[in-house]
Amino acid sequence: MSAPLLLDLYCCQGGASRGYADAGWSPVGIDIDPQPRYPFPFHQGDAIEAMATLLRGDSLPFVDPDGQVQHLWLSDITAAHASPPCQSFLNLGAVNRALGRAYEYPNLIGPTRELLVESHLPFVIENVEDAKAHLIDPVRICGTGLNRPIRRHRLFESNFGMTGIPCAHGRFVEPKYWTGWRPNGEKRLSTVVQVYGNAGGQHEWPEAMGIDWMDRHGFVEAIPPAYTDHVGRQMLAHVQAVTA
Ligand SMILES: C[S@@+](CC[C@H](N)C(=O)[O-])C[C@H]1O[C@@H](n2cnc3c(N)ncnc32)[C@H](O)[C@@H]1O
Numbered sequence: 001m002s003a004p005l006l007l008d009l010y011c012c013q014g015g016a017s018r019g020y021a022d023a024g025w026s027p028v029g030i031d032i033d034p035q036p037r038y039p040f041p042f043h044q045g046d047a048i049e050a051m052a053t054l055l056r057g058d059s060l061p062f063v064d065p066d067g068q069v070q071h072l073w074l075s076d077i078t079a080a081h082a083s084p085p086c087q088s089f090l091n092l093g094a095v096n097r098a099l100g101r102a103y104e105y106p107n108l109i110g111p112t113r114e115l116l117v118e119s120h121l122p123f124v125i126e127n128v129e130d131a132k133a134h135l136i137d138p139v140r141i142c143g144t145g146l147n148r149p150i151r152r153h154r155l156f157e158s159n160f161g162m163t164g165i166p167c168a169h170g171r172f173v174e175p176k177y178w179t180g181w182r183p184n185g186e187k188r189l190s191t192v193v194q195v196y197g198n199a200g201g202q203h204e205w206p207e208a209m210g211i212d213w214m215d216r217h218g219f220v221e222a223i224p225p226a227y228t229d230h231v232g233r234q235m236l237a238h239v240q241a242v243t244a
Contacts, residue, residue, distance in 0.1 A: 002026065003021075003024055003025055003026035004024075004025060004026065004078035004079070004236070004239065005025070005026050005027075005028060005072075005076055005077050005078055006020050006025040006026065006027050006028070006077075006078065006079050006080065006081060006232070006235075007027075007028055007030065007077050007079075007080040007081070007121075008020065008027045008028065008029045008030070008040075008080075008081050008082075008083075009030050009047040009050070009051070009080060009081065009082040009083070009084075009112065010030070010031060010047055010082055010083045010084055010085065010108075011027075011029030011030060011031050011035065011038055011042070011083075012031055012035060012038070012083070012218060012221045012222065013035055013037045013038055013213070013214045013215070013217075013218030013221070013222060014027070014029060014035070014037070014038045014039055014040060014213075014214075014218075014222075015209070015211060015214070015218070015221075015222025015223045015224065015225055015228075016081055016083055016126065016222075016223055016225070016227075016228045017029055017038070017039070017040050017081075017228075018039070018210075018211070018225035018228075019223075019224070019225035019226060019227060019228030019229040019230075019231070019232055020081065020228050020229075020231075020232040020235075021040065022225060022229045022232070023228070023229045023230075023231075023232030023233045023235075023236060024232065024233070024236050025078075025079070025232055025235075025236065026040075027040045027041075028040060028041045028042070028043070028062055028072060028077075029041070029042045029043070030042075030043045030044075030045060030047050030050050030060075031044060031047075032044070032045065032046055032047070037213055037214055037215065037218060039065060039213060040064075040065065041062040041063065041064040041065070041070065042062060042063055042064075043060050043061065043062045043063075043072075045060075047082070047084075047108070047112065048108065048111055048112065048115065051112070051115040051116070051119070052115065054072075054073070054074040054077070054119070055074065055115060055118055055119060057074070059071040059072060059073050060072045074119065077119075077121060078121070078122075078239060079121055079122045079123065079124075079235055079239060080116055080119065080121050080122075080123045080124075081123070081124045081125075081126065081228065081231075082112045082116065082123065082124070082125045082126070083125075083126045083127065083223070084107075084108035084109050084112050084125070084127065085105060085108065086127055086128040086130070086131060087105040107134060109125060109127065109131065109134045109135065110134065112125065113125060113136075113157075116159075117159070122158070122159060122160050122235055122238055122239060123158065123159055124156050124157065124158045124162075124231055124235065125156070125157040125158075126154055126155065126156050126157075126223065126227075126228075127154070127155055128153075128154065128155070129153050129154075129155060131155065132155060135155050135157040136157050137157065138155035138156055138157045139155070139156050139158075139162055139163060139164030140153055140154070140155055140156075140164045140165075140166075141153070141154050141156065141164050141165040141227045141230065141231075142165060142166065142167040142168070142169075143192075143208075143224055143226070143227075144167055144168045144169050144171055144172055144192070145165035145166050145167055145168045146165055146224070146226045146227070146230070147168075147171065148208055148209075148210070148224060148226060149172045149177065149191070149192045149193050149208050150192055150193055150195070150208050150209065150224060151167075151169065151192045152195065152223065152224065153167075154223050154227060156227075156231055158231075158235075160234075160235065160238040161234075161238070162231065162234045162235075163234070165227075165230060169191075169192075172191045172192050173191055174191060175188075175189040175190060175191050176189055176191075177189060177190045177191070177192060177193045177194065177201065177204055177208075178190075178194075178201035178204065179194050192208075193205065193208035193209075195208070195209060195219055195220060196220055197220065202216065202219075205219050208224075209222065209224045209225075210224050210225050210226055211224070211225065
């Protein structure tokens with residue numbers, strides 16, 4: 001039996017998709033930017049427009065990793081995941097103003113949820129902790145709880161019962177990961193790997209994140225696949241229980 005299809009909205013280079021694939025799903029990604037490193041079938045476009053197209057009863061063209069075009073209908077899809085961009089929650093307004101950028105980032109969580117509810121699919125919406133007020137009863141996952149030296153806390157809302165992974169920060173107490181130079185020239189080591197901006201030792205990122213196909217931008221945006229492996233197994237169990 002082939003793996004059930006999971007639509008990954010806002011897929012970037014596929015951290016979340018990889019974990020769902022590990023859990024037994026067949027991911028198809030949608031992102032507004034070209035994502036040549038995304039390792040599964042891919043549609044480039046606006047996620048809201050793509051969902052609206054599927055809900056209207058039209059098909060979406062996808063390109064698989066060996067360049068074949070295929071068409072996807074809503075009835076082909078078993079579940080969906082969405083990682084709307086988090087920039088609107090990260091208090092970057094001041095940074096943008098300082099850099100002379102006139103735009104603000106839109107909050108896409110609400111519009112995305114509306115379309116996912118309308119689809120009647122089991123779904124997950126993932127985001128950063130600063131987005132908590134915009135998510136409904138999310139659970140939290142911490143990399144340390146999955147035995148990884150990563151404290152990348154992420155929240156997961158779902159429309160089915162799901163558990164998170166509590167922190168286990170105490171597992172990682174030895175300061176051995178590079179954090180970069182401080183403005184005062186001081187160099188500090190961290191107990192966990194830092195994956196953001198120009199921080200951390202980038203050679204430490206692949207093993208800590210469980211990712212070996214991304215560039216720097218992909219790493220900074222991604223969640224470790226182990227997070228969605230945990231989520232995807234619960235989603236699969238839910239779908240199998242409903243089908244049974
Ligand atoms: C936080 S990243 C997702 C990371 C991904 N879940 C992972 O684990 O690798 C958000 C992505 O949303 C994409 N994006 C932003 N606005 C979008 C839109 N309107 N439609 C589709 N994708 C969009 C960005 O290009 C970016 O790749």
